[in-house]
Amino acid sequence: MRSVIMGNHALSYGxxxxxxxxxxxxxxxxxxxxxxxxxxxxxxxxxxAKFIKVESEHxxxxxxxxxxxxxxxxxxxxxxxxxxxxxxxxxxxxGARLPIVMGNINRAFxxxxxxxxxxxxxxxxxxxGWLQIYASSNQEVLDSIIQSYKxxxxxxxxxxxxxxxxxxxxxxxxxxxxxQSIVDKYxxxxxxxxxxxxxxxxxxxxxxxxxxxxxxxxQIEEAQEQAKKLIVDTGKEFKEMFGRxxxxxxxYKMDDAEIVLISSSTIASTLHVVxxxxxxxxxxxxxxxxRVFRPFPSEELRKILKGxxxxxxxxxxxxxxxxxxxxTETKAALxxxxxxxxxxxxxxxxxxxxxxPDVLKDIFxxxxxxxxxxxxxxxxxxxx
Amino acid sequence: MxxxxxxxxxxxxxxxxxxxxxxxxxxxKTGNWRNLRPVIxxxxxxxxxxxWKFCPEPSIDIEAAQISERVDKKPVINLNYCKGCGIxxxxxxxxxxxxxxxxx
Numbered sequence: 234m235r236s237v238i239m240g241n242h243a244l245s246y247g248x249x250x251x252x253x254x255x256x257x258x259x260x261x262x263x264x265x266x267x268x269x270x271x272x273x274x275x276x277x278x279x280x281x282a283k284f285i286k287v288e289s290e291h292x293x294x295x296x297x298x299x300x301x302x303x304x305x306x307x308x309x310x311x312x313x314x315x316x317x318x319x320x321x322x323x324x325x326x327x328g329a330r331l332p333i334v335m336g337n338i339n340r341a342f343x344x345x346x347x348x349x350x351x352x353x354x355x356x357x358x359x360x361x362g363w364l365q366i367y368a369s370s371n372q373e374v375l376d377s378i379i380q381s382y383k384x385x386x387x388x389x390x391x392x393x394x395x396x397x398x399x400x401x402x403x404x405x406x407x408x409x410x411x412x413q414s415i416v417d418k419y420x421x422x423x424x425x426x427x428x429x430x431x432x433x434x435x436x437x438x439x440x441x442x443x444x445x446x447x448x449x450x451x452q453i454e455e456a457q458e459q460a461k462k463l464i465v466d467t468g469k470e471f472k473e474m475f476g477r478x479x480x481x482x483x484x485y486k487m488d489d490a491e492i493v494l495i496s497s498s499t500i501a502s503t504l505h506v507v508x509x510x511x512x513x514x515x516x517x518x519x520x521x522x523x524r525v526f527r528p529f530p531s532e533e534l535r536k537i538l539k540g541x542x543x544x545x546x547x548x549x550x551x552x553x554x555x556x557x558x559x560x561t562e563t564k565a566a567l568x569x570x571x572x573x574x575x576x577x578x579x580x581x582x583x584x585x586x587x588x589x590p591d592v593l594k595d596i597f598x599x600x601x602x603x604x605x606x607x608x609x610x611x612x613x614x615x616x617x
Numbered sequence: 618m619x620x621x622x623x624x625x626x627x628x629x630x631x632x633x634x635x636x637x638x639x640x641x642x643x644x645x646k647t648g649n650w651r652n653l654r655p656v657i658x659x660x661x662x663x664x665x666x667x668x669w670k671f672c673p674e675p676s677i678d679i680e681a682a683q684i685s686e687r688v689d690k691k692p693v694i695n696l697n698y699c700k701g702c703g704i705x706x707x708x709x710x711x712x713x714x715x716x717x718x719x720x721x
Contacts, residue, residue, distance in 0.1 A: 329635055330634045330635045389634055389635075427633060427634075427635065427637050435637050435638050435639065436637070436638040437635060437636065437637050437638075438635065439636050440636075441636045445632070445636075448632060449632075451629055452634050455629065
């Protein structure tokens with residue numbers, strides 16, 4: 234059924250269609266309408282799930298972990314400061330190998346208070362062991378939740394589906410909400426080999442000495458590696474059933490592109506329009522959208538960027554004292570390639586500043602007219 | 618109940634993906650954490666069993682023993698599980714438990 238819904242509700246319907254059994258959430262700012270709709274759906278019986286109101290985001294994740302540890306499908310959603318408060322338990326969820334799926338709306342950290350979009354909240358969680366998917370349309374938000382449960386439950390790791398505040402979260406788009414019966418065929422009920430079960434009691438997460446802790450960490454890395462193929466394979470399976478396909482990256486007009494603009498989330502959506510315009514002017518430019526940030530698609534980037542003349546990475550996040558995260562990772566992926574192209578790094582749109590087609594054209598002009606990066610990082614649009 | 622089997626794995630390939638207790642502690646001993654071992658001086662022991670009450674593990678067993686006309690059992694440290702915390706020695710009212718350094 235095609236409906237006009239906002240990004241927040243795309244997350245909610247994704248969780249509903251995935252038959253999430255437990256939703257634990259803290260309902261106050263910086264929370265969005267994701268869990269408001271879910272609480273309604275639970276209250277009026279449209280969703281057979283337990284909705285747990287908790288006193289903080291830390292508890293929201295802790296309750297999700299408890300639910301997931303018993304073999305229930307758990308969902309939660311948060312944003313900025315709320316995600317930061319979860320930080321300690323995010324490590325625990327990944328270490329305990331719990332297939333929780335969470336929606337995170339990218340909102341800038343305070344102070345000063347902001348509710349607008351910026352990726353620093355999710356980027357700050359990149360080392361927790363969670364997979365991170367950055368969506369660029371409301372349809373992709375909904376689809377990514379369903380796909381994430383499928384992937385998370387196969388590799389026993391939690392996944393964060395991430396979308397820009399307002400630009401997606403509160404923007405209404407046409408979204409095809411699939412039939413429950415088809416989703417049920419794609420996503421069978423969760424079966425967990427190791428779970429809290431009073432008939433077969435186990436203790437979990439006990440003290441592990443250095444003789445085996447190291448191996449447990451290696452296993453997480455193996456699972457992340459395994460996820461790369463799984464995301465692509467389950468994406469193909471998804472296409473067969475739903476007609477839409479998503480992989481680790483999205484390529485747009487890349488066949489003969491000499492200059493490649495790399496970005497994520499909604500900046501990448503806007504780039505489609507910009508690239509169309511630049512192509513009309515005869516510029517050989519293409520878009521590479523990084524959809525999955527963890528696991529990072531280094532292999533794909535090396536393959537796709539081989540032989541290109543110039544690459545530019547546009548980040549809506551900043552690691553203070555250095556540069557943007559997607560830029561760092563892209564450079565690292567290409568560093569050991571012989572004759573890799575110059576890679577330009579741009580910061581844009583922090584705190585929800587609009588990244589308009591004109592801003593992106595400015596970025597393209599800098600890349601086109603500069604032979605080799607003259608700065609470590611270019612800040613675009615700062616009122617100096 | 619959990620299987621009573623000894624848990625052994627060789628590496629990443631055959632181990633479970635998270636820290637999980639898979640077998641009963643009856644066969645999976647935990648006493649190797651210990652670096653101090655409690656030793657009971659039965660000459661001084663008054664058989665009050667306060668050590669048995671306080672042991673958090675609990676790894677003080679009660680064994681049958683005809684000590685006197687009135688006393689027919691004695692406390693015995695179960696070294697398969699004792700972690701050497703020393704609570705028994707601390708609580709003993711006649712200080713008859715000595716914590717001795719474990720030698721490797």
